[in-house]
């Protein structure tokens with residue numbers, strides 16, 4: 174009886190450790206600084222670029238299409254650090270975002286080039302490359 178229980182516990186531990194490791198490797202591949210995939214989408218002729226703000230901005234570099242009406246969605250989720258104090262100089266944007274929420278910023282129709290976002294202290298940043 175005791176043996177059965179210890180086998181079950183051992184199996185649960187092995188599965189648990191396996192899950193932790195597979196979760197970690199997925200996280201690692203998501204947090205690369207390379208061009209983004211999956212955070213840019215076009216719906217009904219409007220391009221949406223989604224950035225997560227918390228302890229910095231993710232993804233740090235996004236690639237989007239130029240000459241398409243674009244909105245930037247900045248998501249906060251328990252963001253108590255200064256990445257909630259968002260500055261986008263090129264469009265004269267500056268705002269303290271809610272600690273949790275979604276800010277939708279109309280970027281108009283960007284031409285080819287790079288849009289740079291910063292926290293107010295200039296410590297964290299992100300870029301959206303319009304090609």
Ligand SMILES: [Cu+2]
Nearest residue numbers: 255292294296
């Ligand atoms: Cu900062």
